[in-house]
Amino acid sequence: MGKRLTAVGVALACLVAALVGSAQADTAALSAAFSQSSVWSTGYGGQYLLTNTGDTESTGWVVEFDLPPGSAVANAWSSVLTRDGQHYRFVNAGFNGRIRPGGTVSFGFNVSGLGLPTGCKVDGVPCDGGGPVPDTSAPTVPGSPRVTGVTASEVSLSWTASTDNVGVTDYQVLRGTTVVASTTSTAVTVGGLLPSTAYAFTVRARDAAGNASGSSAEVTATTDGGSGGSTVDVSTPAQLQAALAAAAPGQTIRMAAGVYRGAFTITRPGTAAAPVTLTGPADAVLVNDGPSGSAPSCPTPTQGWDPGYGLWLHDAPHWNLTGFTVRESKKGIVADNSHHTVIDRVHVHHVDEEAVHFRRSSADSVLRDSAISHTGLVQQGYGEAVYIGSANSNWACHGNSGGVDRSDRVRVLGNRIGPGVTAEHIDVKEGTFDGVIRGNTFDGSGISGQNSADSWVDVKGIGYLIEGNTGTFAAPGTFANGYETHNPATTPSFTNGCGTVWRDNRSDLGGVGQYAIRITSTSKCAGVPNVVHASNTVTRAVNGLTNIPVTP
Known part of the structure; x- marks a missing residue:
């Protein structure tokens, strides 16, 4: 009897095992x-x-x-x-x-x-059935950068390539924590530097998933001294005006601490090999109590007329402006037909209208590591922190490149903008191309809403790169979206407001803003679409990150 029960038990166990095995083999997936x-x-x-x-x-x-x-x-x-x-x-x-x-x-x-x-x-x-595992592996650290060339305003670097389990997409070159260049190759030239100045650089690699490597070892390079121009020390408004009027390529004009009250206009150019430098400490302060006199039909230096600008460059390319402060003026710094203007570590605040304006085809210029706040004290709707180009309604005056203000390839890097900026933090005008807005911090408190000023950045230009910026908003102010595009029609015609790429931007809309990035029209940009990458993030948005499909 015991043997029979044992046999039955074995048979029953085999049957159960078979049934379980069948259930495991035949399942819905x-x-x-x-x-x-x-x-x-x-x-x-x-x-x-x-x-x-x-x-x-x-x-x-x-x-x-x-x-x-x-x-x-x-x-x-x-x-x-x-x-x-x-x-x-x-x-x-x-x-x-x-x-x-x-x-x-x-x-x-x-x-x-x-x-x-x-x-x-x-x-x-x-949902994908456990498909591809997300790529979370960062590239290896690039090799230590090597200096392969130096001029008065540029440093060329190269390095050994990184490796990645999927593939390296680009390299970022940093000065401190500010990304100053990006490239898909293992070499780059960093421009817009000051002569006779030491700079330290590191490099990091990125892959398609947005993973970034650690930074490479640091390399230091000192730019050339240009043509060996002299240094002119000034300590009074009259001395500064005289030095600007007599400036020569390669020269450095050095301001002592103090308040310089008056009209300061630069009309003498530097050169690519020998830019002119105006420098001073943060407590060297330019103030213009103007405007005064009879204005010409279009802004141009005119005897007896003071436009009220804190500092005005007119037909004066290749100038480096570094360290000082501009305040209590109608406009802060205006560059007219002054390409390769470099503004570095400057503070502009408490001005009646815009703080920094690259105008009349002041292409290939740079604003970096600077601070701007409290603009538009008299005209809130014209209180932009940074203004690139000109509205097409002003091309009759400022359209000096085929009837267009081609202030192209302007780079705005690593600046602190706001609070108290009453218009856009950066207003990118139609007809300008291929600028870079990277690594800036936007504090939207105080945006007025006047003259359609209701965002950190308004892009009407073409082909810009906007990456690695951080924006916040808190009352008071009028705030619609973090970044906006618009598509004005112009003559000549351009694909205005198209072809811009957003990536790695962080936006806090304060529970007020609709979208971090709002694209006004996709149909007008069918050939050169705007691209919003998934690496952008948003918090406290009414609607979300963007109103167009996101690109991985």
Whole structure:
């Protein structure tokens, strides 16, 4: 009897094992693929397609995912929806729970906001069936940079390439914490430097997933002294005016601490090999109590007329401005037809209108490591911190390049802008091309809303790169979006407001701003679209990151 029971037990165990093995071999295995069926300015229609890649029919399914703050599922169909905060759960409807092997079903939903689903799971496993593992491996640290060339205003560097498990996409060259250049090769020339000045550089690599390597060892290079020009020391307004009037290539004009009150105009050019430098400590302060006199029809230096600018460069390329302060003037620093103007570590504050204006084709200029606040004290709608180019309505005066103000390739790097800036922190005008806005900090408190000034950056130019900036907003002020594009028609015609790339920007909209990045028109930019990468982030947005599809 005992032997018979033992035999029965063994047979029963084998039967159970067979049944379990069969159940494990023949199961429903579901994957879920997301797509957007339509996109509009404030939301989109989404859909998940479920596919049974297993061996048996499913009897039901559950799909769940998260949406970023500022986006929400408004309604859904072909499913039963529940929500917990930003987490959404969709259970099959009565008619579509059963999916045969190889079969598919779908359900859809509408989203208010442009945020896309993340962390999707179907029946508790990743929606892609555990597909490709996200790339979280950073590239290796690049080799120590080597100095391969030096001029009075440039340093050339090269380095040994990094390696990456997927592939290196670019390298960033840093001076301190400020990215001063980026390149896809292992060599670069950093321009806009001051003569006879030591600079330290490091390099880091990035991959397509946005992973960044550690920084390389630091290399130091000292720029040449130009043509060996003299140094002119000044300590009074009259001495400064005389030195500017007699400036020669390669010369350095050095201000002592103090307040310099008057009209200061630069009309003598430097050269690429021998720029002119105006320098002083932060407590060397330029103040202009103007304007005064009769203005000409277009701004040009005219006897008896003072425009009220703190410092005015006119037909004066290749100047380096460093260290000093401009305040209590109609405008801060204005560069007219003065390409290769470099403004470095300057403080502009408490001015009636804009702080820094690159105008009349002042191309290839740089504003870096500077501070701007409290602009537009008299005309709030004209209180831009940085103004690049001119509105096409002013091209009759400032359109000196084929009828256009081509203040192209201006770089705005590593500046602190705000609070108290009453208009845009950076206003990029139509007809300008290929500038870089990188590593700046925007404090939007005080934006007035006048003259359509309601964002940190307004881009009407073409082909700009906007990356690595940090923006915040808090009352008081009028704030619509962090970054905006607009597409004014001009003669000659350009694809104004198109072709700009945003990446790695961090935006805190204070619970007031609609989008971090709002693109006014996609149809007008069909040939040269604006691109918003997923590396941009936003918090406290009314609607979300952007109103266009995000690029990985």
